[in-house]
Amino acid sequence: MEHEFWHERWSKKEIGFHEGTVNKYLYDHWPELSGGGTESVFVPLCGKAHDMWWLNDRGHPVLGVELSKIACKDFFEEAGEKAMVHPGEPFTTFRHDNLELWAGDFFQLVPDDLKHIRLVYDRAALIALPQPMRKDYVEHLTAIIPEGTRILLITLDYKTRITPPPFNVSDEEVRELYSADYDIEHVLTNTLPNDHMFTKRKGLIGATESVFRLTKR
Numbered sequence: 001m002e003h004e005f006w007h008e009r010w011s012k013k014e015i016g017f018h019e020g021t022v023n024k025y026l027y028d029h030w031p032e033l034s035g036g037g038t039e040s041v042f043v044p045l046c047g048k049a050h051d052m053w054w055l056n057d058r059g060h061p062v063l064g065v066e067l068s069k070i071a072c073k074d075f076f077e078e079a080g081e082k083a084m085v086h087p088g089e090p091f092t093t094f095r096h097d098n099l100e101l102w103a104g105d106f107f108q109l110v111p112d113d114l115k116h117i118r119l120v121y122d123r124a125a126l127i128a129l130p131q132p133m134r135k136d137y138v139e140h141l142t143a144i145i146p147e148g149t150r151i152l153l154i155t156l157d158y159k160t161r162i163t164p165p166p167f168n169v170s171d172e173e174v175r176e177l178y179s180a181d182y183d184i185e186h187v188l189t190n191t192l193p194n195d196h197m198f199t200k201r202k203g204l205i206g207a208t209e210s211v212f213r214l215t216k217r
Helices: 003-011 024-034 051-057 069-078 131-144 171-178 197-202
Strands: 041-044 062-066 084-086 092-096 099-103 119-122 150-157 182-191 208-216
Touching: 024 051, 024 119, 024 150, 024 208, 041 051, 051 062, 051 099, 062 069, 069 092, 069 099, 131 171, 150 171, 171 182, 171 208
Parallel strands: 041 062, 041 119, 062 099, 119 150
Antiparallel strands: 084 092, 092 099, 150 208, 182 208
């Protein structure tokens, strides 16, 4: 996806991909991934997900990376919190206590940026990208996170959809993308009824959501 596509979506408030609540799979499966600790968490393509406040409230320092400055600004303003903003290149940083959002291109991150990270939460990054970009995304993520980093990955698959994103990512594709560098645990796959509020709003047919725990070798 071109940068302009996402900038336009945020400027027009066309953000149907934004959940507005804490993701149920995060709530159910994060404790086992984190082991109850408070290690630093990286959230790629984070948008303004409420999930980051949930993680931060549990003691995790959180670093989110998001292309849109609008999303970063809205994230703090909608929570009634003031962020310190530091313009720069390649990222403008928004910081409140130990929660930071970096506005800029994910592919500009380097290993030194994430050397403190031990956990990754991906609910909306992989499924936001078309198939040709997903391999590049996984390769870059693998290059910049430390060995031993643990990932909670949530994917969406479906038979038909009017206009993506979100894109459908099969369980088989997850294994193809990650198996070379990660230990993969397939936690669950949940079928969404066609009359489910989410599937109706997104125009999905035959939709399933899957949860994976990954550990970088």
